[in-house]
Amino acid sequence: MKQLFLSLAFFIFCACSSTPSYEIDNWDSLIDPGFNQKKVVAFYKEKVSKVPEGSKEEILIYADLQKALKKAGNNKNVDGKTVRFDGYIVPVDTDGERVNKFLFFPNQAACIHVPASPANQTIYVETQKGEGILLEDAYEQIRVFGTLKLQEKHVATGTASYRVKNALSRVIPTLN
Numbered sequence: 001m002k003q004l005f006l007s008l009a010f011f012i013f014c015a016c017s018s019t020p021s022y023e024i025d026n027w028d029s030l031i032d033p034g035f036n037q038k039k040v041v042a043f044y045k046e047k048v049s050k051v052p053e054g055s056k057e058e059i060l061i062y063a064d065l066q067k068a069l070k071k072a073g074n075n076k077n078v079d080g081k082t083v084r085f086d087g088y089i090v091p092v093d094t095d096g097e098r099v100n101k102f103l104f105f106p107n108q109a110a111c112i113h114v115p116a117s118p119a120n121q122t123i124y125v126e127t128q129k130g131e132g133i134l135l136e137d138a139y140e141q142i143r144v145f146g147t148l149k150l151q152e153k154h155v156a157t158g159t160a161s162y163r164v165k166n167a168l169s170r171v172i173p174t175l176n
Helices: 002-016 037-048 056-070
Strands: 082-094 098-105 123-127 142-155 158-171
Touching: 037 056, 082 123, 098 142, 098 158, 123 142
Parallel strands: 123 158
Antiparallel strands: 082 098, 082 142, 098 123, 142 158
């Protein structure tokens, strides 16, 4: 009887779930499959470990890393696929209370020690009406659902190789 109850509860939970379906949930799938990004990052990480933190040499190495990552290219096979990505945002436009257009990245905001994501790891997101992220939650980890388009978008705060229109976006709850 207990097993029947658990099975029924699981079925009801799944049937009532409002999670949209998706085909892709891995940021690495946006990178041209012929490019070995992990190898490139490891090479520059080794170089950075040998220079003083905050030095001109370190800054130049990170600049070289950015140039190398820009050569990675985009994965044309993901165009038109439905996605679910977890990441962080840089607001582009708001409706007063909610961020409804933003650049979306796999990592938190960049600084001198964490270079910005390359364009092929950046998505320009336009949310469905009323589905934006509250301004107070803009620094939290965000989940975005939608259909990915291979479409370059330039804004003042960066460049994205991909775009998702009419996205659903949610704050990922932090469990303490």
